[in-house]
Each structure stands twice: as C-alpha cells, then as structure tokens.
Amino acid sequence: MTFSEFILRGVLAGSIYVLLAVPMSLLFSTVRTIDFAVGAYALVAAAVAASVGGVLGIAAGLGAAVAGSAAMALIFLLLKRFGCHNHIIYALASFGVATALASAVLWQYGTQSFVRDSFSQFWSLAGIRISPQGVLNLVTALVAVTILYVVIQRSQLGRMMRAAAVNVMGSELAGIPVELIQVGTYLVGGLLGGIAGLLILFTAGLDYSAPLSLTLSGFAAAIVFGIDNPFRALFGGLAMGVAEALAAGYTSGMVTSMVPFLFLLIVLGTSRFGDATVAGDRT
Amino acid sequence: MTFWANHRNTLIAIAAVLIAAPFVASRPVWLDSAVILGVYALLALSVGISYGQAGILTMSQGAFASVGAYAAALCSARWGWPPFTDLVLAMLLPAVLAYGVGRVVTRLSPLATALATLALGSVISIYIRHADDLTGGYVGFAGIPAIGFIDTPLEYAVLAWLLVIAVVYGYENLMRSAHGRALNVLQQDQARARADGIDVARSMSAAFALSAAIAGIAGWLYAHYVSVLSPESLDTNISVTALLMAVVGGAGYVLGPIIGTVLFDTLTRLLPAAELQGLFYGLALVVILLVARTGLMGLGEQLIGAARSGLGRRAAPAAGLPARAAS
Amino acid sequence: MTGPAFDTPVPPAAADALVASGIEVAFGGIKALAGVGATVVPGRIVGLIGRNGSGKSTLFNCMTGFVRPGAGRVTLGGADITGLPAERVVRAGIARTFQTPRIAEGADVRTAVLCGFFNSAKTSFMGSVAGFGAARREERRLREEADAVLEGLGLADLRHTEVRRLSMGLVRMVDVARCIASGARFILLDEPAAGLTQAEQETLSRQIRDVAARGVGILLVEHNFALVRSLCETVVVLETGRVLCEGAPETVARDPRVLRSYLGAVGESDEQGEAAA
Numbered sequence: 075m076t077f078s079e080f081i082l083r084g085v086l087a088g089s090i091y092v093l094l095a096v097p098m099s100l101l102f103s104t105v106r107t108i109d110f111a112v113g114a115y116a117l118v119a120a121a122v123a124a125s126v127g128g129v130l131g132i133a134a135g136l137g138a139a140v141a142g143s144a145a146m147a148l149i150f151l152l153l154k155r156f157g158c159h160n161h162i163i164y165a166l167a168s169f170g171v172a173t174a175l176a177s178a179v180l181w182q183y184g185t186q187s188f189v190r191d192s193f194s195q196f197w198s199l200a201g202i203r204i205s206p207q208g209v210l211n212l213v214t215a216l217v218a219v220t221i222l223y224v225v226i227q228r229s230q231l232g233r234m235m236r237a238a239a240v241n242v243m244g245s246e247l248a249g250i251p252v253e254l255i256q257v258g259t260y261l262v263g264g265l266l267g268g269i270a271g272l273l274i275l276f277t278a279g280l281d282y283s284a285p286l287s288l289t290l291s292g293f294a295a296a297i298v299f300g301i302d303n304p305f306r307a308l309f310g311g312l313a314m315g316v317a318e319a320l321a322a323g324y325t326s327g328m329v330t331s332m333v334p335f336l337f338l339l340i341v342l343g344t345s346r347f348g349d350a351t352v353a354g355d356r357t
Numbered sequence: 358m359t360f361w362a363n364h365r366n367t368l369i370a371i372a373a374v375l376i377a378a379p380f381v382a383s384r385p386v387w388l389d390s391a392v393i394l395g396v397y398a399l400l401a402l403s404v405g406i407s408y409g410q411a412g413i414l415t416m417s418q419g420a421f422a423s424v425g426a427y428a429a430a431l432c433s434a435r436w437g438w439p440p441f442t443d444l445v446l447a448m449l450l451p452a453v454l455a456y457g458v459g460r461v462v463t464r465l466s467p468l469a470t471a472l473a474t475l476a477l478g479s480v481i482s483i484y485i486r487h488a489d490d491l492t493g494g495y496v497g498f499a500g501i502p503a504i505g506f507i508d509t510p511l512e513y514a515v516l517a518w519l520l521v522i523a524v525v526y527g528y529e530n531l532m533r534s535a536h537g538r539a540l541n542v543l544q545q546d547q548a549r550a551r552a553d554g555i556d557v558a559r560s561m562s563a564a565f566a567l568s569a570a571i572a573g574i575a576g577w578l579y580a581h582y583v584s585v586l587s588p589e590s591l592d593t594n595i596s597v598t599a600l601l602m603a604v605v606g607g608a609g610y611v612l613g614p615i616i617g618t619v620l621f622d623t624l625t626r627l628l629p630a631a632e633l634q635g636l637f638y639g640l641a642l643v644v645i646l647l648v649a650r651t652g653l654m655g656l657g658e659q660l661i662g663a664a665r666s667g668l669g670r671r672a673a674p675a676a677g678l679p680a681r682a683a684s
Numbered sequence: 685m686t687g688p689a690f691d692t693p694v695p696p697a698a699a700d701a702l703v704a705s706g707i708e709v710a711f712g713g714i715k716a717l718a719g720v721g722a723t724v725v726p727g728r729i730v731g732l733i734g735r736n737g738s739g740k741s742t743l744f745n746c747m748t749g750f751v752r753p754g755a756g757r758v759t760l761g762g763a764d765i766t767g768l769p770a771e772r773v774v775r776a777g778i779a780r781t782f783q784t785p786r787i788a789e790g791a792d793v794r795t796a797v798l799c800g801f802f803n804s805a806k807t808s809f810m811g812s813v814a815g816f817g818a819a820r821r822e823e824r825r826l827r828e829e830a831d832a833v834l835e836g837l838g839l840a841d842l843r844h845t846e847v848r849r850l851s852m853g854l855v856r857m858v859d860v861a862r863c864i865a866s867g868a869r870f871i872l873l874d875e876p877a878a879g880l881t882q883a884e885q886e887t888l889s890r891q892i893r894d895v896a897a898r899g900v901g902i903l904l905v906e907h908n909f910a911l912v913r914s915l916c917e918t919v920v921v922l923e924t925g926r927v928l929c930e931g932a933p934e935t936v937a938r939d940p941r942v943l944r945s946y947l948g949a950v951g952e953s954d955e956q957g958e959a960a961a
C-alpha cells in the first residue's frame with residue numbers, strides 16, 4: 075500500500091471519530107463535562123439495529139441510542155435539582171450509565187460482535203480500492219457537521235447555544251433556557267453517537283466491550299485542535315483516523331491500537347487544556 | 358486509648374474480620390470468595406486514596422493491578438525470586454508509573470486527569486496484550502507459584518485480609534499527618550493549598566503513586582492465588598468496578614470502599630444473571646450519586662447525625678470514621 | 685512609572701526585606717497595577733490602603749506568586765522571587781491570607797491551623813503512611829504548636845469547632861493563625877479585621893503586634909484607618925493601580941490627595957472641597 079492510500083483510508087475511518095468527537099465538544103462547550111456514555115449509545119444503536127434489521131432496525135437503533143442519552147439527560151437534570159454542580163459528578167454519573175447500557179446489551183445479546191455488510195463491491199479511485207461504506211461514513215460525518223455548523227452559526231438556537239456556552243449566568247439572566255439547551259446537547263450526543271454506532275456496525279463492527287474506548291477515541295479527537303469548537307472536532311477526528319492508518323501501515327499492531335490513547339495522553343500532556351477551561355473546577 | 362482514637366477504622370476493620378472469620382472459614386466456597394473480595398477491597402481502597410482523598414478520578418487501578426500481577430508472575434515463575442520479594446516490585450513498578458504520569462496529568466483539570474488515567478490504563482492493557490515475550494500476550498501466563506508456605510484458600514484469605522487491615526492502618530496514618538491534611542485541602546481548594554506551601558502536583562502524584570502501589574498489592578495477591586493470568590484478568594472492567602465500589606461505599610471515608618466492595622459482592626450473588634452485573638453497578642452508582650453523593654458512609658453519618666440531633670443530645674465531636682475530620 | 689514624591693522617606697531597606705518594585709499587571713484591557721512598589725522590613729508593619737479596586741489584592745497576589753506581574757520585580761532579601769510558584773514563595777517564608785477566606789469544608793479550627801504547618805512537617809509521604817515513632821512524635825508536636833498559636837489568638841476554646849460554623853470575623857482570625865503557623869518571616873494580611881467585633885479586633889491587633897515584635901514583617905490591607913493608624917509605622921496608599929503616596933499614618937492622613945481619593949470617598953465631602961481649593 076502507498077502513503078496516499080493510507081491517508082485516504084485514514085480519512086474514511088476517521089469520519090467515525092468525527093461523529094464521536096462532535097458530541098464531546100458540544101457537551102463540553104455547554105455543560106463543561108464529558109458524557110462517558112457516548113460510546114455506549116453507539117453500542118446500543120448497533121446492537122438494536124443488528125437485531126431488528128433493515129431500515130426499521132436503523133430507526134430503532136437510533137431511537138434506542140437517543141433514549142439512552144435521554145436517561146443520561148434526566149440524571150443530569152436530577153443531579154442539578156439536588157444541588158450538584160460538580161462537573162466531575164456529571165461525568166461519573168455518565169460512567170454509570172455507560173456501564174449499565176453495555177451490561178444491558180451483554181445481557182440481551184451476549185458477547186457476539188455486531189457487524190453487518192452493506193456493500194459487496196468496492197470502488198476504485200486512482201488505483202486505490204475504497205469501500206463505498208467508507209465513503210458513506212465520510213459523507214455522513216460531513217453532513218452532520220455541516221448541519222451543526224448551520225444551526226450553530228446561523229440560527230437563533232445556535233446563538234443561544236453559543237451564549238450559554240460562554241456565560242451560563244448571563245444567558246440565564248437574558249432569558250435563554252440554558253438547561254433546555256444542555257439537555258438538548260445530551261440528546262444530540264445520543265443521536266450522533268447512535269449514528270456512529272450504525273456506521274461502525276456496517277464497517278468494522280463492535281461488541282459489548284467497545285464503548286469506553288469509543289468514548290475515549292471521540293474525546294481524543296475532540297481535543298486535538300481545541301475542544302471548545304465542534305468544527306475543529308472534524309479535523310481532529312480525521313487526523314486521528316489518518317494517524318491510525320499510518321500506524322497500521324508503518325508500525326506494529328500494538329502501536330496502532332494505542333493511537334487514540336497516545337493521542338489523548340500527548341495532547342493532555344502538552345496542552346494547557348485544564349488551565350484555561352476548567353481550572354477553577356476543583357471546588 | 359489513643360490508639361483507639363487514632364485508629365478507629367483499623368480497629369473496626371479488625372473486629373469485622375474477626376466476626377466474619379468463623380462463618381467464612383466454615384465453607385470452602387466462602388473462603389475462595391473471601392480472597393477475591395480481599396483483592397477487590399484493596400483495589401477499592403486504592404480508589405479511595407486516589408479519588409476520595411486526592412481527587413483523582415482514577416480508571417487505571419485495574420491496569421496497575423495487572424502490572425503488579427505480571428511482575429509477581431515474572432519474578433516468581435520465570436526468575437525464581439524467593440516468596441514475598443516480588444511484592445516489592447509489584448508495588449514499586451505501578452507506583453513509579455503512576456508518579457511519573459501523575460506529575461504530568463495532575464496539573465490538568467480533574468476531568469482531564471480522569472481521562473488521562475483511563476488512557477493510561479488502556480495503553481498498559483494494550484501493551485500487556487502485545488508483549489508476548491514478557492506477558493504471554495493474549496494467551497496469558499500460567500503456573501504462577503504459591504507464595505511460599507501460603508497454599509490453602511484459608512491461608513490466602515488470612516493473608517488477603519491482613520493486607521487489607523494493613524492498608525487501612527497506613528491509610529489512617531496518612532490522613533492524620535500533614536500530607537493527609539494537604540490532600541484534603543488541595544482536593545477542595547488548590548489556591549488555598551498553594552498558600553499553605555503545598556506543591557499540588559507533587560502531593561497528588563504521591564497519593565496516586567500510593568494508590569497504584571496498593572493496586573499492585575491486589576494484583577500480586579491475585580496472581581499468586583489464581584496462578585494464571587490473561588489480559589482480561591484485571592482489565593478496565595475491574596478498574597470501573599473498583600471505582601464504583603469506592604464511590605458507592607463512600608470514597609472520602611477510609612472504610613467506605615470496603616463497605617462498597619462487600620455490598621456489591623453480596624448483591625451480585627442475588628442477581629439473576631451474571632451479565633446483569635454492570636447494569637446493577639451502573640444503576641447503583643447513579644442512585645447513590647442522586648441520593649447520597651458522599652456514598653453509603655456519608656449517608657450513614659448523616660442519618661446518625663439526624664438521629665442524634667432528633668434525640669436532642671449534644672452532637673459528639675466529629676471524630677473517627679471520616680478521614681477528613683481527623684481531629 | 686514612578687509615583688508622586690513621597691512625603692516621608694521610605695524606611696531604610698534592610699538587607700533582609702521583602703521588596704516589590706515597578707509591578708505592572710493587566711487583566712485584559714484593565715491595568716490593575718501600573719508600576720507599584722512596596723517594601724516590608726522584618727519586624728515592621730506596613731499598611732496598604734486604597735479604595736475598592738485600587739489593586740491591593742492584586743499586589744498581594746503578585747508578591748505571593750498567585751499572579752505573575754507583567755513587569756516589575758519582587759525580591760526577598762535581595763533574591764529575585766518574581767514569578768515563583770505560590771507554594772515556593774511560601775517555602776521562601778512569605779505567607780498570606782485571602783480577602784475572602786478559603787476554608788476547607790468540614791475541617792475544625794485546629795485542623796485548619798495544622799494545615800498551616802505543612803512546611804515545617806519533616807516526615808515524608810511514605811513515612812506518614814508507615815506511621816513510625818518519629819512520624820507520631822512530629823504529629824504530636826504539630827498539634828501542640830497549633831494549640832499554642834490558637835491560644836495566642838484567643839481561639840483555644842474553638843479548637844474543635846468546625847470552621848464554617850464560625851462568624852466571618854473568626855474565620856479570618858483562623859486564617860491569620862494559619863499564616864502564623866507557617867512560620868513565615870513575612871505575612872501579608874488582606875483585610876483581616878473585616879467583620880471582627882471590637883474585642884476581636886483588639887485581640888487581633890495585639891497578636892499582629894506580637895508577631896511583628898518577633899521579627900516578622902507584616903503587610904496589612906485594611907479599610908479601618910483607625911486600626912491602620914494604631915498598628916502601622918508606614919502606610920502605602922494606592923489609587924487605580926498607582927502609589928498615591930507613602931509615609932507615616934499621620935502624614936498620609938493629612939495628605940490632600942489621600943483625603944480626596946480615599947478618605948474623601950468614605951464620606952467627608954468637606955475635606956474634599958478643602959482639598960480641591
């Protein structure tokens with residue numbers, strides 16, 4: 075395989091990271107926390123879609139993923155009602171949701187790997203064999219990011235979202251429904267995580283043990299170029315896909331599997347991520 | 358008398374173990390569970406020190422335990438070290454690793470630190486999976502010898518709970534020292550801690566290293582007891598479970614993690630299917646975060662406080678169980 | 685950036701003095717400090733006064749490593765400590781209180797004061813875990829010393845009270861105790877008397893004088909001018925990030941600029957008119 079082939083494959087594979095990274099970035103902007111269950115939403119969507127099958131399955135899968143995120147959003151709201159304003163507690167709760175969802179899948183469907191073939195033929199681009207599914211993944215990711223871009227930059231809702239992300243107190247005073255926006259962000263996380271899960275289902279597949287590393291990959295992609303901007307997540311996801319493809323091509327399997335985690339460690343170790351954004355958080 | 362005042366938790370742990378001992382010793386199956394429970398209790402305690410005291414939401418305790426476990430396996434089975442000498446390496450290796458990583462990641466926000474521990478744990482477990490020569494890769498490692506004369510489940514159970522008690526004792530010592538107080542302060546308010554002259558990153562890293570060493574002890578014990586290891590033996594799942602146990606029991610209290618461990622273990626036995634374990638753990642975590650963020654120990658303390666004031670009695674000075682009210 | 689001419693000469697800077705000079709700090713567009721200096725000599729109490737927002741706390745933050753000044757130097761006995769991290773500054777012998785006291789939840793008064801002893805504890809982290817005789821002896825010693833500090837501030841009876849149950853005034857006293865506990869050679873107190881009763885203020889002044897008499901240099905931010913006058917030999921007056929004037933309390937109190945800027949703002953419109961004339 076050639077260098078350009080690795081790049082191309084990396085870009086296609088990275089589109090899934092994009093879908094996982096965008097919700098991380100959105101949630102971090104609006105709630106300043108992490109939803110560890112995003113990977114679990116992906117698993118739930120894939121498992122349900124695989125077992126139901128067909129277009130109905132896809133709808134059911136997305137529904138299940140959004141339902142999972144709705145549960146998380148409800149817990150978030152309850153925590154807030156009970157006077158918890160600690161972002162690490164929200165993250166911890168999402169951890170519980172992730173564990174519970176993965177266990178539910180394990181209980182219902184066992185340890186099987188969820189994987190479906192979509193296209194049997196491959197396309198060829200300048201001599202490089204590429205799978206149509208990969209292209210579909212990339213297109214989906216681009217469409218999702220574009221829609222988000224339009225919503226956030228152009229609509230009234232987007233303006234409110236940006237305001238809420240920058241200044242919660244001020245936005246509340248200005249009558250912006252901050253809490254509603256935060257809940258909405260959790261739900262968008264469910265939807266995007268679900269879409270990612272479906273794409274994975276038709277690409278490499280996944281099993282009940284996947285969620286946590288999916289979440290982590292998404293987060294790694296989200297912070298590479300700065301977490302506060304969902305559009306940078308696009309490039310972060312693609313960059314991570316490329317890094318992984320290059321690692322697969324030129325290094326060992328070990329390094330390849332470590333790529334997302336090393337990405338994360340290196341970015342965290344070199345950036346001022348904590349200082350600038352949530353440094354005051356350790357209350 | 359002062360020992361009682363300073364080491365309430367240790368004495369309570371000793372008493373509980375002594376009370377449970379006759380019942381447990383009467384059934385071989387329970388003895389086996391007691392060893393595994395001891396391993397989990399050590400892991401949960403390690404989370405208590407890291408998260409409950411230093412505020413590092415750690416998700417790498419399973420990985421540290423597996424480093425300890427493989428160290429034990431290599432030293433005893435392959436290199437023929439005498440019994441117990443491998444414990445030093447099993448503690449030192451994770452501690453050094455944790456300290457090094459801690460110095461970098463504890464400068465970050467708590468969330469970022471948590472993610473970094475998760476990533477670190479994943480890197481370690483991937484390494485173990487791929488380092489065929491050292492760890493046996495996916496196949497694993499078999500034939501790990503017993504620890505010298507310690508051979509029967511009874512002896513392992515005694516060892517396991519002696520270790521738990523020793524850790525509780527050391528934990529209590531720490532919390533009654535300047536370093537323990539420093540952890541309490543920096544967890545709540547880093548600026549305050551710095552004004553006291555506390556090097557935040559250093560203190561947190563030291564606590565993280567201690568917690569990793571304790572996880573290493575758990576792994577050491579596990580390896581020798583079970584005698585086989587595979588990458589799945591002590592994976593991220595174990596890290597998560599230990600974290601949930603500690604939080605549900607009360608991570609800020611010395612004995613909280615042990616309470617959580619015992620509770621989870623008991624309730625797991627009542628579950629209809631083993632696969633449901635994660636569902637139950639996750640729900641337990643969510644429920645405890647909603648109703649009592651300080652865990653069962655915190656809830657207990659509140660209830661006792663309420664009962665006391667309800668009876669109109671003067672509240673006793675806060676002492677004993679909670680680590681942070683060391684007076 | 686030099687301030688206006690001083691009315692009285694600055695006390696001769698001892699070799700072992702804490703000196704801030706030419707400090708500049710900007711937060712975004714706002715210049716919080718534009719070339720401010722202050723000198724604290726061992727055994728002396730220096731007052732730092734100025735209207736709200738004049739930069740007193742910011743100067744404290746610069747001198748204790750919490751804010752890195754854009755320009756200027758902080759030296760301790762001649763050694764440059766500008767930009768040293770806060771915890772290292774404390775180890776160098778400079779302790780501070782916060783204007784809004786920062787008190788750990790759930791801690792009792794003695795525990796809070798014990799926290800101040802962090803630097804004088806010699807036992808290592810692992811030594812504390814092992815808890816051998818030396819560690820236990822040290823802990824006992826620290827407790828005795830903490831009790832002695834509390835005794836001096838008249839807080840001994842509150843030893844086992846939770847800090848958050850105290851009045852704001854007493855919380856500030858505990859904070860002062862914590863500073864004293866650190867054994868610092870220089871102590872920076874940010875409005876320690878705010879919210880104290882008359883009797884508590886007297887205890888506090890006595891204690892501050894005692895501490896100074898032991899050779900500790902004190903920089904005191906305080907709005908209560910009577911208290912400043914009774915304690916300080918020198919007063920530095922800040923206005924919007926500049927030193928307005930500096931000198932003995934009596935001199936400063938008579939300075940028209942001060943009357944206009946600071947005391948005038950407290951409500952003496954007569955004097956404001958006088959000064960303008």
Ligand SMILES: Nc1ncnc2c1ncn2[C@@H]1O[C@H](COP(=O)(O)OP(=O)(O)OP(=O)(O)O)[C@@H](O)[C@H]1O
Binds near residue numbers: 736738740
């Ligand atoms: N962290 C910060 N970010 C932005 N501006 C700040 C910050 N800290 C202080 N300032 C500004 O710097 C100026 C000086 O503030 P400072 O707190 O030093 O005043 P002060 O003299 O202590 O006032 P007070 O008597 O109210 O305590 C003020 O205009 C304040 O708004």
Ligand SMILES: [Mg+2]
Binds near residue numbers: 741742874
């Ligand atoms: Mg101030």
